[in-house]
Amino acid sequence: MALALIRKTVPEADDAIVDYIDGYLKDANFDDDDEDAIADFVKPILLDAGGDEAKIDELCEQLINMLASNKKETTPLKGLSKLENTVVMGQQSGLSATAMFSKGSVDLDHVSGRRVQSQVNQDKLRKAEAKIAAKMAKRAEKTNMRIEYEASRLIESEQKALQEAYKLYNPILDYTSTKGKNKDIKIENFDISFAGRRILTDANLTLAFGRRYGVVGKNGIGKSTLLRAISRREVNVPHHISVLYVEQEVIGDNTPAIEMVLRADVWREHLLEKERDLSAQINLIEAQQSEGELTEEEKKEFEAQKDRINGELKDVFAKLQEIESDKAESKASAILAGLGFPTPDQKRPTREFSGGWRMRISLARALFCKPDVLMLDEPDNMLDIPAIVWLESYLKTWPNTLLVVSHDREFLDEVATDILFMHSEKLDYYKGNYTQFYATKEERRKAQIREYESQMQYRKHLQDFIDRWRYNAKRAPQAQARIKILEKLPELEPPEDEKIVKFQFANPEQLSPPILQMNEVTFGYNPEKVIIRNINIDVRMDSRIAIVGPNGAGKSTMLKLLTEENKPMSGMVHRNGRLRIAYFTQHHIDQLDLTKSAVAFMADRFPGKPEEEYRRHLGSFGITGMVGLQVMKTLSGGQKSRVAFACLSAQNPHILVLDEPTNHLDMESMDALQTALGQFQGGVIMVSHDERFISTVCHEIWVCADGVLSKFSGTIKDYKELVCPKDTVL
Known part of the structure; x- marks a missing residue:
């Protein structure tokens, strides 16, 4: 009946809209006062569909009557029409219904020009308002439940898609039957493109089984794209070779962490x-x-x-x-323990872990199932120093082929047997770890420069002779011989100009001490859950402090106490009245408006300067040319980090507080940041797990562990040896 009335009143409405309204009227389960549901929901939809308002009002009356007649009991509210009129007037005057009826009478001079005394019973009015409010809340709750249901279905479908993708790229392979087969990979003359940009051209990939390759290159060069192409077999990897690329965190559900690891061995x-x-x-x-x-x-x-x-x-x-299946659980437990999971946590559901810890579970799965080719994309980004040391030791005994992308030189020095260098759409191979690669690369570059300059000089000598004697009858044969020599010379490309990345922090005015102190500071979200206690630290203008320790020990919490994001439960934080602090967070990219260019973003954050000044400032952090005018979502992670550092510098801080500043930076940018911090005349306090960065920048090391912050007397190497001795048996 309702469907026919709607089609008759608004014939131009789409069938989908009509069916939707009909379903809503059937399924809504109205309790009382259906007028507001019809007026607030049905009428606006029909008006948007192009119906006539007068006819729609008439239709709404019919629908209200139909709903009322379908009820077993009806209790019409006396004086309802007056209530409706009053509410409309209140809305027109910008007042709520409750405010209008807070007195015994209502002044309606502004509507009619004369005084009108309200005859509405105030008690009934309040009850009616309460009913309407309850009904609207109930409807909102149903809407939220429907949204949550749809969201849960979407998440479930995404999880199933991830599981299917895992099965697609990790098919059931009897790895006991592949023993003795050649598992070297040799792929020649292939191209890889991503988003319309060429990553590799006529490249050759040669991976010897059992070697560990460190994949290096500048941010945005395509390292992750290469690993992803190998994992998806977009390049011709033999089918008997199992390949696994650790890219995404595991799905958060009720599966215990150790069970999730055991399932990785399909x-x-x-x-x-x-x-x-x-x-x-x-x-x-x-x-x-x-x-x-x-x-x-x-x-x-x-x-x-x-x-x-x-x-x-x-x-x-x-x-x-x-395959020693009976030992599988103990192996999985040992891997999880090495990555920082105590035995009780190994049995916790994966949904209870944060994204970073679920990434560790994903890494544990890869180490457990031991594919023929394991590919890790910056695994050290999600690990603290104890876990990094453990992973270094574990991977050094890895029996199969390993490809690892990392910007941590110490990590690559410990793990890599070879370096795969990506540049200029090419792959170059170097024997040895990163330090050996760097020295060899410099020697190769110098040799290329010498060879290129020598050939250019020889070409010039030949060309000068040809130009001078080409048309001389006696010397013409000699000139022709030199022309042939010139034509046979191989064309040498000039060596690439290595762009030097520079960072620069403005030096602040000096402040009289004390600058920033914490005395007996304790913090927790409640007295039963104290995170860190009894902190005593003094940050000066010449301080270079590194805070290290296991994940979850309270390092970032301590930094937030310094920057006043967290308030201490007890103790005192003293700051100089003129002190300016710039804070670089782990999630700094989330603080950027990625829909804007770097120049536009800086203009919004620090208004009042010409565009040239913003571009010049960004240029001092490697954001040069058109990169500063690109929408930031198109920039690489390292370029976004540079924008964040430029914003930090624009605050002209006395103290830089840095939480994992190197996570997204390539090695050139890390070198530039190290140099800039060395020249900066303010204080620096940071959380980092990069050994080389800490040893280069910082003079003091503080350890945050077991809820206590204490000064460490040794070097970062000493700390690494302390938390995970090299001779630890895996």
């Missing part, structure tokens, strides 16, 4: 599932045999089935024994 899971299936078949046959009398033929058939299934089961047990 071949083991397949064998266990087959074992359960075969055992169930045997149990079913034995149950059928015990049910009653069987003919000789049936007995023979059942016995034959049992023999066949037992044979299959024996093969499954043999394969499980071959």
Whole structure:
């Protein structure tokens, strides 16, 4: 009935709109006072669909009557029409209904020009208002529940998509059957493009099985794109070679962390599932045999089935024994422990862990299932120093092929046996770790420059002779010979000009001490959950302090106490009245408006200067040319970090507070930041896990552990050896 009325009143409305309204009226389960539901929901939709307002008002009346007649009991509110008129007037005058009726009478001079005394019973009015408010809240709750349901369905579908992608790129492969096969990878003359930009051209990829390759190159050069192309077999990787790229965190659900790691070995899971299936078949046959009398033929058939299934089961047990399935749980537990998961946490559901810890579980899965080619994309970004030291030691004994992207030189020095250098759409190979690569690369570059300059000089000598004697009858044969020599010379490309990245922080005016002090400071979200206690630290204009310690120990919390983001439960934080602090957070990219260019963003944050000055300031942090005018969402992670550093410098701080400042920076940018901090005449206090960066920049090391901040007397190398000795048995 309602459907027909709507189609008749608003014939131009789309069928989808009409069906939606009809479904809403059927499913809404109205309780009282349906007028507001019709007026607030149905009428605006029909008006938007192009209907006539007078006809729609008439339709709404009919719908209200229909809904009222369908109820078993009706309790019409006396004086409802007056209530409606009053509410409309209140809205027109900018007042709420409650405010209008807070007195016994209402002045309506501004509406009618004369005084009108309200006849509405105030008690009934308040009850009516309460009913309307309750109904609107109930409707909002239903809407929220519907949104949450749809969101949960979307998340569930995304999780299933991720699981299917994992199965697609990590198919069930009997890795016991691939023993003895050649697992070297040699792919020649391939191209890779991403988003319309060429990453590699006529490249050759050669990976010797068992070697550990550090993949290096500038930010945005395409390192992650190369690893992703290998994992998706967009390049011709042999099918018998298992490949795994650790890129995304595991799905957060009710699966315990250790179970999530065990499931990563898809071949083991397949064998266990087959074992359960075969055992169930045997149990079913034995149950059928015990049910009653069987003919000789049936007995023979059942016995034959049992023999066949037992044979299959024996093969499954043999394969499980071959892969040491019984030791799998202890291996998984040891890997999780090395990555910072104590034994009780290993049994917690993955949904209870933050994104960073779920990334650790993803890394643990990769280490556990031991693919033929393991690819890690900046794994040290999500780890604290103890976990990095453990991972270094673990990967040094990795038996298969490893490709790891990292900007941590110490990590690459410990792990890599070879370096794969990406530049100018090419791949270059170097034997040795990063330090050896860097020295060899410089030697190669110098040799290329010498060779290029020598050839250019030789070409000039030949060309001068040709130009001088080409048309001389006696010397013409000699000139022709030199022309042939010139044509046969190989064309040498000039060596690339290495762009030097520079950072520069403005030096602030000096302040009289004390600058920034914390005395017996304790912080927690409640007295039962104290995170860090009894902090005593003095930050001066010449301070260079590194704070280290395990994840979750309170390092970032301590920095937030310095910057006043957190307020202490007890103790005192003293700041100089003229002190300016600039804070670089772990999530600094979230603080940028990625829909704007770097220049426009700086103009919004620090208004009142000409565009040239913003561009010049960004240029001092490597954001030069058109890069400063690009929308920031198109920039690489390292370029966004440079914009964040430029904004920090624009605050002209006395103290720089830096939380993991090197995470997204390439090595050239890290060198530039180290140099800039060395020249900066203000104080620096930072949280970092990069050994080289800490040893270059900082003079003091403070350890945050077990809720206490204490000064460490040794170097960062000493601390690394203390938390995870090199001779630790894995």
